[in-house]
Amino acid sequence: MSTEDRGTQDCRDGTLADGQTVRGLHAIPSVQVQCGTDVPNGPEERGAGRPSRPPRGFRSYASFVYEYMKANLAMQMEYRATFIGRVFGMMLNDAMWLSFWLLYFARFPVVRGWERADVITLWAICALGFGLCFSLFGNISRLASIVVRGELDFYLTYPRHVLLHVATSRMDPTALGDVAFGLVVFFVLVKPTVTQALLFVLSGVLAACIFFGFTVVAHSLAFVLGSSELLSEQATSMLIHFATYPLGIFDGPTKVVLFTLIPAGFINSIPVSVVRGFDPVFFAGLAAAAVLLVTASDRIFKALLRKYESGNLIQVRM
Amino acid sequence: MTEVGRHRQGASWSKKIAKYVEMLRITVLTDLAYAYDMLSRQLFLAVVMFVFVKLWSATYRWEGAVSIGGYTMRQMLWYLALTESISMSTPRTAADIDDDVRSGSLAYSLTKPYKYPWFLYAKHMGKALVGFSGSLIIAGAVVWIAVGPPPVTALSCALGLLTALLACTLDFWAQVAIGLSAFWIEDGSPYRLLYSRVKMLLGGMLLPLELFPDVLRRVVAFLPVGQIYHGPVKTFVSLSLHEFVGTVAKQVLWTIVFIALAGAVYKAGVRRVNVHGG
Numbered sequence: 001m002s003t004e005d006r007g008t009q010d011c012r013d014g015t016l017a018d019g020q021t022v023r024g025l026h027a028i029p030s031v032q033v034q035c036g037t038d039v040p041n042g043p044e045e046r047g048a049g050r051p052s053r054p055p056r057g058f059r060s061y062a063s064f065v066y067e068y069m070k071a072n073l074a075m076q077m078e079y080r081a082t083f084i085g086r087v088f089g090m091m092l093n094d095a096m097w098l099s100f101w102l103l104y105f106a107r108f109p110v111v112r113g114w115e116r117a118d119v120i121t122l123w124a125i126c127a128l129g130f131g132l133c134f135s136l137f138g139n140i141s142r143l144a145s146i147v148v149r150g151e152l153d154f155y156l157t158y159p160r161h162v163l164l165h166v167a168t169s170r171m172d173p174t175a176l177g178d179v180a181f182g183l184v185v186f187f188v189l190v191k192p193t194v195t196q197a198l199l200f201v202l203s204g205v206l207a208a209c210i211f212f213g214f215t216v217v218a219h220s221l222a223f224v225l226g227s228s229e230l231l232s233e234q235a236t237s238m239l240i241h242f243a244t245y246p247l248g249i250f251d252g253p254t255k256v257v258l259f260t261l262i263p264a265g266f267i268n269s270i271p272v273s274v275v276r277g278f279d280p281v282f283f284a285g286l287a288a289a290a291v292l293l294v295t296a297s298d299r300i301f302k303a304l305l306r307k308y309e310s311g312n313l314i315q316v317r318m
Numbered sequence: 319m320t321e322v323g324r325h326r327q328g329a330s331w332s333k334k335i336a337k338y339v340e341m342l343r344i345t346v347l348t349d350l351a352y353a354y355d356m357l358s359r360q361l362f363l364a365v366v367m368f369v370f371v372k373l374w375s376a377t378y379r380w381e382g383a384v385s386i387g388g389y390t391m392r393q394m395l396w397y398l399a400l401t402e403s404i405s406m407s408t409p410r411t412a413a414d415i416d417d418d419v420r421s422g423s424l425a426y427s428l429t430k431p432y433k434y435p436w437f438l439y440a441k442h443m444g445k446a447l448v449g450f451s452g453s454l455i456i457a458g459a460v461v462w463i464a465v466g467p468p469p470v471t472a473l474s475c476a477l478g479l480l481t482a483l484l485a486c487t488l489d490f491w492a493q494v495a496i497g498l499s500a501f502w503i504e505d506g507s508p509y510r511l512l513y514s515r516v517k518m519l520l521g522g523m524l525l526p527l528e529l530f531p532d533v534l535r536r537v538v539a540f541l542p543v544g545q546i547y548h549g550p551v552k553t554f555v556s557l558s559l560h561e562f563v564g565t566v567a568k569q570v571l572w573t574i575v576f577i578a579l580a581g582a583v584y585k586a587g588v589r590r591v592n593v594h595g596g
Binding site: 081082085086088089092093096099100103104106107108110111112230234237238241242245248249250251254 | 358359361362365366369372373375376377380381387505507508511512515516518519524525529530531
């Protein structure tokens with residue numbers, strides 16, 4: 001059974017994915033034509049014709065994300081030269097920013113306890129975290145725009161977790177350049193021990209969760225504020241900007257903001273508090289912040305989804 | 319040539335220039351009509367400057383220095399406010415040219431009674447003028463609160479403006495040369511990204527050239543990227559007539575080089591334009 005069939009079956013009586021009741025959604029769902037990539041809803045769905053039950057479970061969702069990832073990548077590879085150019089372009093972009101720091105630390109070897117290796121680690125962590133988040137869930141950077149234009153209908157008609165479905169349905173190809181940059185720079189320039197390497201990868205995943213959670217919350221404001229794409233983009237840019245500067249340069253009140261409102265402090269503390277010298281209390285805080293942000297973003301998205309109004313659009317997904 | 323002939327030629331030149339000045343005026347008015355929108359888009363610059371204030375405050379305190387690379391903290395932060403304002407307000411002309419070539423709009427422009435590159439130049443300068451003013455209001459406000467008014471004099475402002483205009487012109491012609499490469503290449507965005515990042519790093523946008531390692535500083539001081547941010551901004555915040563003359567000379571030289579290069583690329587590229595009816 002194809003995804004289109006499932007969508008039609010599930011939405012015919014007005015039941016929406018994940019049991020969402022969406023106020024303001026028009027009775028007639030928007031017409032969708034999907035071409036090219038047909039992403040299965042998970043292994044249990046391949047037996048066609050059975051009455052459907054919303055698929056649950058980690059394996060099912062892992063398979064779902066994996067299939068979307070393959071489809072997204074295949075789509076990018078249709079324009080191979082452009083794709084490779086973008087990936088290398090992003091690596092170059094990151095390299096230029098890192099070069100600024102290398103020039104800075106060539107002139108000032110230590111600033112507030114931060115050294116050259118720390119800032120290399122910081123850039124590697126940020127690149128890895130950002131890259132993992134946006135190469136897997138690239139559509140979250142368009143979430144506000146999707147909400148404002150009323151383009152969520154397509155996702156609401158599927159028996160899948162709406163946020164996960166929206167997030168995975170597009171990748172940012174340049175984010176793969178960030179992932180490659182983060183890994184190459186860390187392993188080549190920092191020359192870590194095995195423990196440091198493990199902590200680095202784990203921290204990169206937790207940083208990705210923070211990027212994901214914060215971006216989703218920022219873009220979910222569109223449910224309430226309407227055309228807030230610019231605000232959402234600027235909030236996400238703020239997180240990225242603060243995360244790429246050493247925590248040591250910020251003082252009291254700013255630090256409070258960086259560990260609450262804009263959780264960049266959890267990311268830009270990683271080089272000193274996790275990789276250089278492991279602080280278990282900080283690491284537990286980092287993990288808790290990552291889990292809390294992802295959970296909160298899901299809850300906030302679901303709660304605000306009630307305010308969504310359909311654009312009643314006819315869309316063609318290619 | 320007779321007096322009448324000279325007079326007619328002069329009038330013809332003034333008419334030619336007048337239409338580009340009019341295009342510049344229209345661009346300025348168009349951008350000013352969306353001034354609040356533009357300012358809201360540039361609000362992020364306040365965050366960038368706030369972080370710079372924190373970084374350089376920490377650096378000066380940690381070093382225990384009054385001056386670093388010949389810059390006091392006030393000069394350093396105003397230097398960065400000006401470079402960031404120039405950077406944020408630089409129009410993406412290379413991308414516009416790329417679009418025009420790919421979409422075929424260029425063929426439409428060829429039938430108009432103006433030279434396509436000079437038309438773009440008028441637009442570029444108009445956008446840069448409005449964008450720079452808006453960016454400077456935001457970046458300047460943050461830095462003013464942090465370290466006080468800009469360390470400028472009337473003379474440094476006047477000469478700084480002159481070099482800033484030349485820098486904008488130089489950047490425009492470099493962008494034209496890159497943008498017109500769309501006649502031959504599939505996707506010009508990696509080249510545009512490369513240019514903007516080289517300009518950002520080596521042009522002294524994030525760090526004055528005086529803080530670069532000696533050899534690198536000497537090389538970059540001669541390259542075109544060194545004349546786009548560092549030259550004009552140094553004139554504003556720390557005027558030296560000797561350096562000002564050197565900056566202007568290098569800006570004029572590199573502008574001539576890029577005009578010649580862009581002209582050659584344009585002539586070769588326009589021959590490849592196929593216009594179909596309809």
